[in-house]
Amino acid sequence: AQSVTQPDIHITVSEGASLELRCNYSYGATPYLFWYVQSPGQGLQLLLKYFSGDTLVQGIKGFEAEFKRSQSSFNLRKPSVHWSDAAEYFCAVGAAGTASKLTFGTGTRLQVTL
Amino acid sequence: DTGVSQDPRHKITKRGQNVTFRCDPISEHNRLYWYRQTLGQGPEFLTYFQNEAQLEKSRLLSDRFSAERPKGSFSTLEIQRTEQGDSAMYLCASSTGYQPQHFGDGTRLSIL
Numbered sequence: 001a002q003s004v005t006q007p008d009i010h011i012t013v014s015e016g017a018s019l020e021l022r023c024n025y026s027y028g029a030t031p032y033l034f035w036y037v038q039s040p041g042q043g044l045q046l047l048l049k050y051f052s053g054d055t056l057v058q059g060i061k062g063f064e065a066e067f068k069r070s071q072s073s074f075n076l077r078k079p080s081v082h083w084s085d086a087a088e089y090f091c092a093v094g095a096a097g098t099a100s101k102l103t104f105g106t107g108t109r110l111q112v113t114l
Numbered sequence: 115d116t117g118v119s120q121d122p123r124h125k126i127t128k129r130g131q132n133v134t135f136r137c138d139p140i141s142e143h144n145r146l147y148w149y150r151q152t153l154g155q156g157p158e159f160l161t162y163f164q165n166e167a168q169l170e171k172s173r174l175l176s177d178r179f180s181a182e183r184p185k186g187s188f189s190t191l192e193i194q195r196t197e198q199g200d201s202a203m204y205l206c207a208s209s210t211g212y213q214p215q216h217f218g219d220g221t222r223l224s225i226l
Contacts, residue, residue, distance in 0.1 A: 036217070041219075042220075102149075103159070107156050
């Protein structure tokens with residue numbers, strides 16, 4: 001069964017500082033990997049996805065993530081955080097080559113201090 | 115692209131009542147998904163349609179839950195005899211091909 005672990009429940013960073021959110025997945029074959037962001041009371045917005053190819057993927061709002069198969073990780077990074085980045089971030093895994101369900105982690109809440 | 119639309123945004127009901135939620139996917143998307151999200155958790159998969167066919171259901175979807183997508187466009191999720199544990203955000207998503215799922219803003223269900 002597929003699973004996702006986000007070890008950090010809550011992270012606080014200063015505006016302008018760099019950010020890395022951790023994600024580890026468990027999946028028996030080649031996964032599709034995603035990062036979504038959720039603001040309070042809202043749905044989820046896709047930040048970026050990894051299907052295949054280049055292991056460093058760029059997303060919206062200046063975010064990037066790196067797929068490391070050997071570590072079963074897909075960490076999200078941003079070089080300089082803005083106050084508007086404060087939100088909940090979810091990593092998700094899906095089965096490659098299909099369009100079925102996503103399995104999400106429990107999320108990391110990001111707080112940005114000015 | 116008008117996005118995934120869900121209605122209502124918030125539903126408050128008494129325990130034991132039936133509720134129905136609606137989801138309108140992005141118009142060209144043939145796949146539609148329902149997820150449930152409880153406080154402090156990530157979304158959990160409930161069920162998935164390709165066109166009008168319901169192809170997968172989670173064991174989370176008890177027999178009090180039923181979902182339909184009669185014409186392969188909008189979908190409804192009905193919960194019968196609601197219980198306190200049904201309180202959650204119900205999220206709908208849609209996609210086409212193997213492209214990422216796009217989510218609506220959800221329906222928050224509160225059981226009194």
